[in-house]
Amino acid sequence: MTDDRLVIEALTSGYGETDILQGATLTLRRGEILALMGRNGMGKTTLLKTVMGLIPTRGGRVSLDGVPINGKPPAWLLAQGVGYAPQELPLFQDLSIRDNLRLALRGDRDLATALKIVERNFPFLLERLDQLAGTLSGGEQKMLILSRALMTEPDILLIDEISEGIQPSVVQRIETALKAEREQRGVSILVVEQNLGFALGVADRWAVMKLGQIVDEGACDAASRETVLKHLSI
Numbered sequence: 001m002t003d004d005r006l007v008i009e010a011l012t013s014g015y016g017e018t019d020i021l022q023g024a025t026l027t028l029r030r031g032e033i034l035a036l037m038g039r040n041g042m043g044k045t046t047l048l049k050t051v052m053g054l055i056p057t058r059g060g061r062v063s064l065d066g067v068p069i070n071g072k073p074p075a076w077l078l079a080q081g082v083g084y085a086p087q088e089l090p091l092f093q094d095l096s097i098r099d100n101l102r103l104a105l106r107g108d109r110d111l112a113t114a115l116k117i118v119e120r121n122f123p124f125l126l127e128r129l130d131q132l133a134g135t136l137s138g139g140e141q142k143m144l145i146l147s148r149a150l151m152t153e154p155d156i157l158l159i160d161e162i163s164e165g166i167q168p169s170v171v172q173r174i175e176t177a178l179k180a181e182r183e184q185r186g187v188s189i190l191v192v193e194q195n196l197g198f199a200l201g202v203a204d205r206w207a208v209m210k211l212g213q214i215v216d217e218g219a220c221d222a223a224s225r226e227t228v229l230k231h232l233s234i
């Protein structure tokens with residue numbers, strides 16, 4: 001059995017007449033956390049959206065455990081255990097925390113079981129189930145977004161800039177939650193990140209995207225910070 005779970009090969013996609021992804025190749029392995037970094041506008045979000053079937057593939061392949069998934073709709077991917085926490089706040093601002101969580105349930109799972117997953121990572125949410133999502137702070141909303149994704153017990157989780165605009169203590173809680181879920185369930189996680197400290201702290205491996213291609217990748221170690229910084233500053 002191969003350890004390669006989500007394999008992205010020579011992927012091309014874009015908007016209108018412009019190709020943003022220009023042959024991106026990246027593999028997410030079983031039970032790893034992989035950080036995808038790159039300067040603004042390089043195509044990181046476009047990569048996640050293409051994998052999730054939100055943008056059509058123009059060339060190349062995406063496969064999940066060896067099965068091609070190009071062109072599969074988001075709902076099908078979610079049912080296969082591919083979770084997605086997008087960059088834009090996807091919450092229903094006028095609904096309670098409880099209802100936001102309930103709407104994210106997949107299949108025939110019951111809310112009580114899903115709430116146990118929320119409780120082990122972000123217990124404060126359970127104490128405030130009736131609070132409207134729109135009244136939560138920015139950091140709290142990020143934790144609710146992540147809880148919605150984690151409670152579906154995904155095998156693969158794609159997370160887009162979850163640390164953006166939130167204070168260091170919340171970033172730390174998110175890092176702890178992601179590592180705990182990986183330990184407990186062996187979920188494979190791809191994080192798109194601008195926060196280098198968080199990315200290299202949470203991940204096992206990193207990759208850098210430039211102009212729609214993966215230009216470098218490696219294991220997270222003492223030398224990673226300098227290597228990635230060079231890519232981000234050029």
Ligand SMILES: Nc1ncnc2c1ncn2[C@@H]1O[C@H](COP(=O)(O)OP(=O)(O)OP(=O)(O)O)[C@@H](O)[C@H]1O
Nearest residue numbers: 015016020038039040041042043044045046047194
């Ligand atoms: N819906 C869209 N229509 C047209 N162009 C788009 C659309 N969405 C993104 N783009 C363009 O595609 C390019 C890549 O954007 P993308 O959001 O994938 O980059 P990114 O690497 O995630 O950047 P950031 O770190 O700033 O979020 C940018 O030039 C962006 O302006």
